[in-house]
Amino acid sequence: MGLTGLEIYKHLPKTNCKDCGSPTCLAFAMALASGKASLEACPHVTDEAKEALDSASAPPIKLVKVGTGDHVVELGEETEIFRHDKRFFHPTGVAVLISDTEDVAAKAENFDGLEFERVGMHYITDMVAVQCDSGDGGKFKEAVETVASKTEKALILMAEDPAVMEGALEAVAERKPLVYAATADNFEKMVELAKGKECPLVVKGKDLNDLAELVEKVVGLGHKELVLDSGARETSQVLADLTQFRRLAVRKKFRPFGYPAIAITSKEDPKEEIVQAGVYVSKYADVVVLKACEKQQLLPLLSWRQNLYTDPQKPIAVEAGLYDVGEPGDNAPVYVTTNFSLTYFIVEGEVESSRIPSRILSVDTGGISVLTAYADNKFSAETITEAIKKCGLEDKVNHKKLVLPGHVAVLKGTLEEESGWEVMVGPREASGITKYAKDNFSGGVS
Amino acid sequence: MAVEILKEKYRSKVGQVVLGATKDDGGTRSHTITVGGESALPYLHFEGEIPNRPVVALEVWDMVPDWNPCFENYYGDVYNDPGAWAKKCVDEYGADLIQVRLKGADPDLNDHSPEACAETVKKVLEAVSVPVMVIGCGKSEKDNTIYSPIAEAAEGENLVMGVAELENYKAVTSACMANNHVVIAQSPIDINICKQLNILIAEMSPAMSSRIIIDPTVAALGYGIEYSYSIMERARNGALQGDKMLAMPMYGNAGFESWRQKEANISDEEQPGWGEQEERGILWEATTAMAYLQSGIDILVMRHPEALKVIKNNIDDLMKDNSY
Numbered sequence A: 001m002g003l004t005g006l007e008i009y010k011h012l013p014k015t016n017c018k019d020c021g022s023p024t025c026l027a028f029a030m031a032l033a034s035g036k037a038s039l040e041a042c043p044h045v046t047d048e049a050k051e052a053l054d055s056a057s058a059p060p061i062k063l064v065k066v067g068t069g070d071h072v073v074e075l076g077e078e079t080e081i082f083r084h085d086k087r088f089f090h091p092t093g094v095a096v097l098i099s100d101t102e103d104v105a106a107k108a109e110n111f112d113g114l115e116f117e118r119v120g121m122h123y124i125t126d127m128v129a130v131q132c133d134s135g136d137g138g139k140f141k142e143a144v145e146t147v148a149s150k151t152e153k154a155l156i157l158m159a160e161d162p163a164v165m166e167g168a169l170e171a172v173a174e175r176k177p178l179v180y181a182a183t184a185d186n187f188e189k190m191v192e193l194a195k196g197k198e199c200p201l202v203v204k205g206k207d208l209n210d211l212a213e214l215v216e217k218v219v220g221l222g223h224k225e226l227v228l229d230s231g232a233r234e235t236s237q238v239l240a241d242l243t244q245f246r247r248l249a250v251r252k253k254f255r256p257f258g259y260p261a262i263a264i265t266s267k268e269d270p271k272e273e274i275v276q277a278g279v280y281v282s283k284y285a286d287v288v289v290l291k292a293c294e295k296q297q298l299l300p301l302l303s304w305r306q307n308l309y310t311d312p313q314k315p316i317a318v319e320a321g322l323y324d325v326g327e328p329g330d331n332a333p334v335y336v337t338t339n340f341s342l343t344y345f346i347v348e349g350e351v352e353s354s355r356i357p358s359r360i361l362s363v364d365t366g367g368i369s370v371l372t373a374y375a376d377n378k379f380s381a382e383t384i385t386e387a388i389k390k391c392g393l394e395d396k397v398n399h400k401k402l403v404l405p406g407h408v409a410v411l412k413g414t415l416e417e418e419s420g421w422e423v424m425v426g427p428r429e430a431s432g433i434t435k436y437a438k439d440n441f442s443g444g445v446s
Numbered sequence B: 001m002a003v004e005i006l007k008e009k010y011r012s013k014v015g016q017v018v019l020g021a022t023k024d025d026g027g028t029r030s031h032t033i034t035v036g037g038e039s040a041l042p043y044l045h046f047e048g049e050i051p052n053r054p055v056v057a058l059e060v061w062d063m064v065p066d067w068n069p070c071f072e073n074y075y076g077d078v079y080n081d082p083g084a085w086a087k088k089c090v091d092e093y094g095a096d097l098i099q100v101r102l103k104g105a106d107p108d109l110n111d112h113s114p115e116a117c118a119e120t121v122k123k124v125l126e127a128v129s130v131p132v133m134v135i136g137c138g139k140s141e142k143d144n145t146i147y148s149p150i151a152e153a154a155e156g157e158n159l160v161m162g163v164a165e166l167e168n169y170k171a172v173t174s175a176c177m178a179n180n181h182v183v184i185a186q187s188p189i190d191i192n193i194c195k196q197l198n199i200l201i202a203e204m205s206p207a208m209s210s211r212i213i214i215d216p217t218v219a220a221l222g223y224g225i226e227y228s229y230s231i232m233e234r235a236r237n238g239a240l241q242g243d244k245m246l247a248m249p250m251y252g253n254a255g256f257e258s259w260r261q262k263e264a265n266i267s268d269e270e271q272p273g274w275g276e277q278e279e280r281g282i283l284w285e286a287t288t289a290m291a292y293l294q295s296g297i298d299i300l301v302m303r304h305p306e307a308l309k310v311i312k313n314n315i316d317d318l319m320k321d322n323s324y
Helices: A005-009 A025-033 A047-057 A104-111 A137-150 A162-175 A187-196 A208-220 A235-252 A270-282 A295-308 A341-353 A370-375 A381-390 A406-419 A430-441 B069-078 B082-091 B114-127 B140-153 B170-179 B191-204 B206-210 B225-240 B254-258 B277-294 B305-318
Strands: A063-066 A073-076 A093-099 A115-118 A121-124 A127-131 A154-158 A178-182 A201-204 A226-229 A262-264 A287-290 A321-325 A334-338 A358-363 A401-404 A422-425 B016-019 B033-036 B055-061 B097-101 B132-135 B160-164 B182-186 B212-215 B299-302
Touching: A005 A025, A063 A154, A093 A104, A093 A154, A093 A295, A104 A127, A104 A137, A115 A295, A121 A295, A127 A137, A127 A287, A137 A154, A137 A162, A154 A162, A154 A287, A162 A187, A178 A187, A178 A226, A187 A201, A187 A208, A201 A208, A208 A226, A226 A262, A235 A270, A235 B305, A270 A287, A270 A295, A270 B277, A270 B305, A295 B225, A295 B277, A321 A341, A334 A341, A334 A370, A341 A358, A341 A430, A358 A381, A370 A406, A381 A406, A401 A406, A406 A422, B055 B082, B055 B254, B055 B305, B069 B082, B069 B277, B082 B097, B082 B114, B097 B114, B114 B132, B114 B140, B140 B160, B140 B170, B160 B170, B160 B212, B170 B182, B170 B191, B170 B206, B182 B191, B191 B206, B191 B212, B191 B225, B206 B212, B225 B277, B254 B277, B254 B299, B277 B299, B277 B305, B299 B305
Parallel strands: A093 A127, A093 A287, A127 A154, A154 A178, A178 A201, A201 A226, A262 A287, A334 A358, A334 A401, A401 A422, B055 B097, B055 B299, B097 B132, B132 B160, B160 B182, B182 B212
Antiparallel strands: A063 A073, A115 A121, A321 A358, B016 B033
């Protein structure tokens, strides 16, 4: 990343031996620069050259993995300050905190239930943090084992006393938990533990300067699977610190901050805590740890995470097909629209507020809006007819009438001919649907 | 190891707009509210000034609203009296200001006359001493008939009135111009239309260019919020980099949008997988508002008193200095 082919070429053997599969070293360098080849393909590159190229080509923020198997949570490797410049890549890991002084089994029992189905998507609370508040190594280990037995999700072990950490880590090391945390007082021992078990480690400073210094010491001891904690707990300071991590890593390639970051909430009231966690999800936290653990509390937070991490350059589509609004009978009206999610949800909202049970036929337009899709021939007599057939609309209603968006009224003739359905021209804007429905369908489709 | 803090240097800042007027300025408000003036991205106090904290309004309707039954506990006794409703919002729930939504003017609903609308606004102004915002029913043909009577009836009060849209901005802008009110310029999640509309309003009257509040259209959490969020981030960056036609304070109806959604309203019985309804609704609204604070909003219009409380606490926290 960032290096040109010529800069890379300087570090290569320049023998044109072809062992890497490229005809020349220069061609290989060009392939490396564009990400089409990996340096491992060259058997002759020197260790010094490898290190120079590795660090120069490393992403601004390292990718760190927590957990194993299907439950690995990938953190970091972000490249942007603003999502509109490209996108954010790895959604913030949301961790529910369990203290070893509370009813661990009960809280852990509920944890796996914190998953949600919403608009055709599945949201997961992906991490669980176990914190030692008892000061008792045996108790902490027991709590960690209990949690590990109840869920397969990624674990965070929180204890700053290495003696306490050791037993618990020993018990669940194969789950690759995130070890929290190395501080100025304990880092030698903590690094030894985390590195020994090949587990990622949080480095916790007293402020940004202290943290940068500590990260260098930890890296000096040979551990690079790190996560940053500035130590701040007040919303405003955490926001500032997370912003500095991201800016300094992305803009300045400041190495000590080139790791994902963790934020820990401080609010006791669950509602305030969700909003505080929301701030950290918005601004650059790669993991957020919170105590709130009720469904109605996690759903809004996970929804915001999902929304924020979508690719702004890709129109978001809902799955094309037939959707029920309310419990439509066989004489319920049918509205046709595209599968651009924003269009679809607005139409759905308006149809819903008409309080007349209906069906919405969402046509696959590749996730683009009505007029754009019409101009692109993706919302046409042919595509709509195909959608009607595909969902078996004929068998679901006892009439043959469709409501077409007013903006594409011009399609009426060809669509009627192509599909054999009668086309009613609806309002141009979705906001007119409620009135339109009341005027036309109060007694169902006649 | 000394970390070199990265501070952005901006060329410009967001304009400040005063809402309401006291006796000295020809109004009857006990105080005014100033919004805008930021010279940094949201709450990055370390690189600039956030001179005015964002403010939070509650909404009052001129008819009994079709809201979720959970609101009965808070507003049920005042649904029929906009003045008492407004007073409750300020005195009991801590609203910084009031937005009157003249939903009852809708020809398909109560079809309130322009005079009746003006009367409602007068009642609210008499009942509370905070600045007041007024928006129409959303049907522009009707709304265009109510702006002038309201603007005249509230002359000197420095109301915030809306909404002006690209296709329909003249009536409300003229009413604001003639009676010195502030106008809400609404664009449909589109930064170019946002800018174009501000230019058109400023062309009608250069004096109005410092009396515009931007409504970039705030979608609800789960329903396009990320589009609004990014448009607002871009608008705020544009303002800081010197684009005067984006440098107005921003406003959004977080409560109205959130409570239109299934996630806020559906009962526990119908959707057991989503947890308890009222707290879910409060957090759907508060999370929506939180995101807009992070993208630079200056005026939030909320609905649930609990959501307002949570968001005001969040604003207190965000306004704490974080200079290095």
